[in-house]
Amino acid sequence: GENVEQHPSTLSVQEGDSAVIKCTYSDSASNYFPWYKQELGKRPQLIIDIRSNVGEKKDQRIAVTLNKTAKHFSLHITETQPEDSAVYFCAAMGRNTTSGTYKYIFGTGTRLKVLA
Amino acid sequence: GAGVSQSPSNKVTEKGKDVELRCDPISGHTALYWYRQRLGQGLEFLIYFQGNSAPDKSGLPSDRFSAERTGESVSTLTIQRTQQEDSAVYLCASSSLMTTEAFFGQGTRLTVV
Numbered sequence: 001g002e003n004v005e006q007h008p009s010t011l012s013v014q015e016g017d018s019a020v021i022k023c024t025y026s027d028s029a030s031n032y033f034p035w036y037k038q039e040l041g042k043r044p045q046l047i048i049d050i051r052s053n054v055g056e057k058k059d060q061r062i063a064v065t066l067n068k069t070a071k072h073f074s075l076h077i078t079e080t081q082p083e084d085s086a087v088y089f090c091a092a093m094g095r096n097t098t099s100g101t102y103k104y105i106f107g108t109g110t111r112l113k114v115l116a
Numbered sequence: 117g118a119g120v121s122q123s124p125s126n127k128v129t130e131k132g133k134d135v136e137l138r139c140d141p142i143s144g145h146t147a148l149y150w151y152r153q154r155l156g157q158g159l160e161f162l163i164y165f166q167g168n169s170a171p172d173k174s175g176l177p178s179d180r181f182s183a184e185r186t187g188e189s190v191s192t193l194t195i196q197r198t199q200q201e202d203s204a205v206y207l208c209a210s211s212s213l214m215t216t217e218a219f220f221g222q223g224t225r226l227t228v229v
Contacts, residue, residue, distance in 0.1 A: 032216050043220040103172055108158035
């Protein structure tokens with residue numbers, strides 16, 4: 001079945017350094033790749049997403065890159081701040097052309113700690 | 117409402133009892149997802165609804181788990197004969213075909229004692 005692998009599971013960086021989280025997916029029909037941030041005790045919230053017709057997208061200190069051939073995508077956070085500390089989830093969504101339905105598969109999460 | 121709403125926020129139940137968890141998606145969202153999140157763990161897919169049909173139930177861990185959805189509205193996740201390993205936060209999310217972004221509810225924290 002469809003699978004999304006995410007690495008690393010934990011990541012500690014010094015404030016001001018960059019953080020990179022990587023995901024690979026198995027379903028070649030996936031065409032939408034969001035990233036969610038979940039702060040302690042709160043619900044996951046979308047921070048950035050990318051569609052399969054784009055290789056890179058940037059929003060201030062956050063960027064996502066996508067390599068469809070290799071079926072992997074990455075989240076890059078530059079100039080990290082303590083408030084970036086959270087669990088980050090990647091996801092892949094594809095459309096089943098037979099049933100016409102969509103399905104989200106999430107990665108296992110990365111716990112990011114930004115050390116002041 | 118403005119967002120995805122789940123109830124109850126917290127539920128403590130005795131082992132062996134049945135529980136019902138409710139999710140009110142954003143109005144107009146055709147897709148609805150249920151996930152389970154154990155403490156410190158990732159998002160475990162349970163079931164997905166498109167409208168009121170469930171094209172993918174592959175994540176339901178056992179026949180004690182079931183879910184239904186009325187039209188493109190409320191969904192309930194039912195866990196029968198609860199076990200301690202069912203203790204987790206159950207998250208619901210909804211999305212529309214137009215935006216595809218999934219919006220999460222605040223979750224129901226289930227504790228089985």
